[in-house]
Amino acid sequence: MLSKRIIPCLDIKDGQTVKGVQFEELRFAGDPVELGEKYAKEGADELVFLDITATHEKRKTLKELALRIAKNLNIPFTVGGGVSSVEDVSVLLEAGADKVTINSAAVLNPKLIEETSKRFGNQCIVIAIDAKVNKSAKWEVHTGGGRKNLGIDLFEWAKEAQERGAGEILFTSMSNDGTKNGFACDVYSKLNQICSIPIIASGGAGTTQHFVDVFNDGKADAALAASIFHFGEIPVPILKKELFEKGIHVRI
């Protein structure tokens, strides 16, 4: 039976792991590769590294980071952050990344999904989507690290991303991110109905029960979290043991 995946996410700024609340208020949380190795040893199923540094040197530093991770890690990992061209994807895969996330660039240029999935295979193209619920209960896609609202509907965009060749959807609910009040389960459940590719849930993890809910009610294939792992609130082995005891099929 296929296991539900637990994915620690490492946001990286200037080479350091950072964590914010609702996309703001950054706190430092250590060296990304060391943290990644620790999580791999503890039983994380996959890791996601997102570079949120905004400099023109970025492509080079991200490539070097991917290479360092690939050398040291014995589990799959995804890299992203500002990926905007076929060349960006190529450089990261070449450095040893298993998958690459594309976020804003795919919204602005949806053809990029076709171009990259045809060339590298759809299994390595993860479309990351940040969205927030508005006053009329519509989920709107945001770009630029959550700064710009283009008024695009989350569900329509997810469906289009799949049709264009995305291999996975990583949806972060900006309304839940950093709150530790639980995942947006109803949204994941709806995404699961719309999409036939795996859905990674992100934003809102605070307790083991939140993971149980997003797997059972949200039908998510994987759940991603950051601060509960970085600050030792729920270590990966304890989370997995508790999930297993609650009947969720995980790798332990």
Add this chain to the structure above:
Amino acid sequence: MKIVIIDYKAGNIRSVDFALQRLGINAVVSADKDILRSADKIIFPGVGHAESAMQHLKNADLDTFIPTLKQPVLGICLGMQLLCSHTEEGNTKGLGIFDVNVKEFKPTNSADKVPHMGWNTTDNLKGELFDSNLFDKVKALPPQFYFVHTYYAELCKDTVASCDYILPFSAALQKDNFYAAQFHPEKSADAGEELLKNFLKL
């Protein structure tokens, strides 16, 4: 010990190379027949599309060469599928080491997502690749490996590990000096390292 990773422009070579480095092995990456012939062991990785991968093999004149190898050969993922008789991906003829066909996963309900991606349990383990305490100890909880694939090899007489996703299929194959894994041992944490160590011990 000389380990050679076959370089044919269709491999996850870097990941396999790094995994071997973590086990203290500096592998040679090559498509040169003399170098391959002199290897103690050979790893045949692969990602991407079967048809184009087979074309790369033909261009390098390796399609007729690989079946003549006498030392242990480990095919991984697409490498395993190319060692089979035929694959539905691009209606491609394989190298025919394993007398089995590779078919496309057909979802039967909305829970069946394709590609099959993630950690899955393996059963009916046998043969040298799985011959170690780690795999014995966890009999109550079968070992899990990391899979990413859209096509699968059917169960056959060479199956040495099975996996169930939509239907039971071959997670690993073994025949004479040829070994193969559908999953990625280089990305499968401790279980994957154990399998690679077992291959290196052959």
